[in-house]
Amino acid sequence: MTTSNPIFQYMGSAALAGVAVLGAIYNDRAVFDERRKGIKTQPGWPLVGNLPLLIQYKDQMHDFLLAGFNELDEMTLTMSALGIPRHVATLDPQNVEHLLKHNFENYIKGPEFHASMVDMFGNGIFNANGEDWKYQRKTASHIFNVKNFRDQFTDVFVEEIDFMSSHIWDKAAEENQVVDFHEVMFKFTLDSFILLGFGVHLHAQATEGKVPFAAAFDEAQKTTFQRFVNPIWPITERIMSITMPWKQSMSKNLNVVDSFAREVTEKRRVQIANGEVHKDLLSRFMDARNAKGELLNNDELRDTVLNFVVAGRDTTAQALSWTFYMLLCHPRVEEKLLNEINQYITDDVMHDSAALYEVIKDMTYAHAVFYEVLRLYPSVPLNQKYALNDDIWPDGTQIRKGDYILWCPYAQGRSEKVWGADAKVFRPERWIKENGDLKRESQGQWPAFHAGPRVCLGQNLATLEALVAIIFLVKRYKFSLVAGQDITYQVSLTLPMLNGMKLRFILVQNRQGKTRLAKWYVPYEDEEKIKLKGEVHRLIAPRDQKHQSNFVEFRNYKIVYRRYAGLFFCVCVDANDNELSYLEAIHFFVEVLDAFFGNVCELDLVFNFYKVYAILDEVFLAGEIEETSKNVVLTRLDHLDKLE
Numbered sequence: 001m002t003t004s005n006p007i008f009q010y011m012g013s014a015a016l017a018g019v020a021v022l023g024a025i026y027n028d029r030a031v032f033d034e035r036r037k038g039i040k041t042q043p044g045w046p047l048v049g050n051l052p053l054l055i056q057y058k059d060q061m062h063d064f065l066l067a068g069f070n071e072l073d074e075m076t077l078t079m080s081a082l083g084i085p086r087h088v089a090t091l092d093p094q095n096v097e098h099l100l101k102h103n104f105e106n107y108i109k110g111p112e113f114h115a116s117m118v119d120m121f122g123n124g125i126f127n128a129n130g131e132d133w134k135y136q137r138k139t140a141s142h143i144f145n146v147k148n149f150r151d152q153f154t155d156v157f158v159e160e161i162d163f164m165s166s167h168i169w170d171k172a173a174e175e176n177q178v179v180d181f182h183e184v185m186f187k188f189t190l191d192s193f194i195l196l197g198f199g200v201h202l203h204a205q206a207t208e209g210k211v212p213f214a215a216a217f218d219e220a221q222k223t224t225f226q227r228f229v230n231p232i233w234p235i236t237e238r239i240m241s242i243t244m245p246w247k248q249s250m251s252k253n254l255n256v257v258d259s260f261a262r263e264v265t266e267k268r269r270v271q272i273a274n275g276e277v278h279k280d281l282l283s284r285f286m287d288a289r290n291a292k293g294e295l296l297n298n299d300e301l302r303d304t305v306l307n308f309v310v311a312g313r314d315t316t317a318q319a320l321s322w323t324f325y326m327l328l329c330h331p332r333v334e335e336k337l338l339n340e341i342n343q344y345i346t347d348d349v350m351h352d353s354a355a356l357y358e359v360i361k362d363m364t365y366a367h368a369v370f371y372e373v374l375r376l377y378p379s380v381p382l383n384q385k386y387a388l389n390d391d392i393w394p395d396g397t398q399i400r401k402g403d404y405i406l407w408c409p410y411a412q413g414r415s416e417k418v419w420g421a422d423a424k425v426f427r428p429e430r431w432i433k434e435n436g437d438l439k440r441e442s443q444g445q446w447p448a449f450h451a452g453p454r455v456c457l458g459q460n461l462a463t464l465e466a467l468v469a470i471i472f473l474v475k476r477y478k479f480s481l482v483a484g485q486d487i488t489y490q491v492s493l494t495l496p497m498l499n500g501m502k503l504r505f506i507l508v509q510n511r512q513g514k515t516r517l518a519k520w521y522v523p524y525e526d527e528e529k530i531k532l533k534g535e536v537h538r539l540i541a542p543r544d545q546k547h548q549s550n551f552v553e554f555r556n557y558k559i560v561y562r563r564y565a566g567l568f569f570c571v572c573v574d575a576n577d578n579e580l581s582y583l584e585a586i587h588f589f590v591e592v593l594d595a596f597f598g599n600v601c602e603l604d605l606v607f608n609f610y611k612v613y614a615i616l617d618e619v620f621l622a623g624e625i626e627e628t629s630k631n632v633v634l635t636r637l638d639h640l641d642k643l644e
């Protein structure tokens with residue numbers, strides 16, 4: 001027997017002793033990893049270092065990193081994990097600015113980054129260095145000019161938002177549907193970017209569920225990220241494709257994604273052959289020459305399409321989803337934003353893209369909200385570079401040739417050392433100076449759009465797109481979160497929501513006679529309120545003003561209504577209530593509104609809804625007519641006004 005053989009016994013004991021000695025030497029890091037002087041090490045397990053922790057927290061990676069910085073009370077630390085090259089992580093703004101800007105040439109996208117990304121992104125702009133990167137940046141930069149922004153991009157965004165309103169939100173409001181907002185935003189940014197970048201109408205917004213391209217693209221991205229924390233990914237991906245054949249493998253997802261990109265370029269070749277002239281991103285790249293001075297081949301064009309889809313779709317869709325999440329959790333901010341929107345955005349501006357583009361530039365609070373969202377939920381939450389040579393950072397950290405660098409905008413945005421004691425609080429006001437101007441932090445402190453020569457090319461495009469969407473949606477709709485959801489991020493290259501975000505309406509505001517004011521004197525559930533609003537609207541709106549009365553039976557009640565210009569004032573009363581007295585009460589209420597606002601119009605109700613509720617409370621109490629003297633009501637309102 002082997003175990004009784006003294007040679008084997010000796011070898012076994014020697015091996016154990018060797019492991020024990022190594023364990024004692026490398027008691028907090030991966031075996032044979034050097035301790036790095038002057039950099040605090042995040043403690044790990046003997047011999048394997050942080051690998052078990054990385055695996056354990058792979059789904060909360062960004063918070064795991066933040067906790068690491070907090071526990072060590074440091075802004076720069078290092079990690080050692082078996083099978084993963086040495087990483088130095090920082091959230092010090094000066095270090096971030098140094099490596100992305102001041103010593104840009106020393107930090108490239110390294111071999112690990114390239115190997116993990118190449119299947120999905122090829123040698124496209126996100127995965128390229130040196131001359132390969134430069135020609136792509138230069139080619140793309142031509143489309144981001146003011147003329148395109150003013151004359152073309154804004155139009156596309158408004159068109160797509162209008163389509164979204166009529167095909168998704170108006171319908172959802174009427175039918176009281178719950179909608180996944182996150183999914184809608186992905187469709188919106190996909191349709192918008194594919195149209196303005198490649199001239200293709202994808203119509204994802206008109207499609208139920210995900211379009212196949214988007215589904216495959218998302219899965220491929222997720223797999224790509226997981227490669228960064230799994231040193232044996234080539235083996236595990238292979239095993240997965242054999243043991244779980246029902247699961248769409250990376251190669252199958254890549255096939256779907258590749259076919260889409262190749263179809264887009266093929267279509268353009270046909271258009272060009274037919275004499276069509278295009279000046280969008282795709283045409284720019286089809287005319288461009290690569291680092292070797294040659295026209296781009298089909299593989300390079302495929303890489304271009306996919307890199308720009310991830311740049312143009314995911315980041316902005318996620319930023320929009322997190323924005324609405326923050327607004328719904330912070331009604332004070334939503335109200336303040338709505339006030340600014342109502343102040344700047346008239347119906348005319350909404351339908352004049354050039355004017356809209358100009359007006360948006362002045363909307364300080366809307367910008368502040370967007371920047372604040374990107375501080376807490378940066379679309380690229382974690383990023384990596386590779387040091388070509390030794391370097392010393394501003395905080396004194398010694399970097400060695402071959403080190404991988406991590407900087408973590410997610411952890412940085414929530415770090416009290418960087419943003420102060422209220423770092424975790426959503427407070428757009430921090431972006432506004434005392435004189436009311438917008439404040440911009442340094443790129444090192446707020447690297448949401450990166451920094452230095454590789455700063456995001458689409459920064460202005462993304463901001464415009466997001467603000468158009470925010471303005472139109474906040475102005476037109478009031479959303480509410482469906483209760484009981486777990487809204488959290490998914491660890492990926494960007495920051496998607498893991499389970500999406502389901503929203504529901506409580507009030508609709510638009511020009512087609514949707515609700516401007518609602519007061520309930522009986523405790524209805526939210527769902528029921530929405531249903532009632534829809535039913536009342538459908539009952540009243542089509543009635544003939546000349547030949548039909550102002551009373552109509554509704555369920556076991558009666559609706560008494562009166563129309564003033566484009567607005568219907570409706571009261572639901574008991575079947576045996578006196579409808580004429582309520583008809584007069586409506587008119588009395590409108591007279592008070594008229595006297596208070598001076599020739600009241602629909603916009604007065606929108607801008608001053610809180611005053612309108614106060615007036616309503618003076619006229620009706622607990623559903624009964626309370627006061628019929630205009631003077632008494634106006635005097636009380638005058639007092640209330642003075643108290644403000």
Ligand code: HEM
Nearest residue numbers: 137311312315316319379380448449450454456457458462
């Ligand atoms: C809220 C939206 C967006 C955010 C937060 C964002 C953020 C970023 C970040 C952090 C990078 C650096 C990535 C890296 O190389 O490691 C980047 C690069 C880039 N972004 Fe954006 N981005 C957004 C939207 C867009 C849009 C709409 C476009 C449109 C095409 C775009 C185009 C690009 C390009 C081309 C690069 C590569 C720049 C280079 O390497 O030279 N981005 N972006």
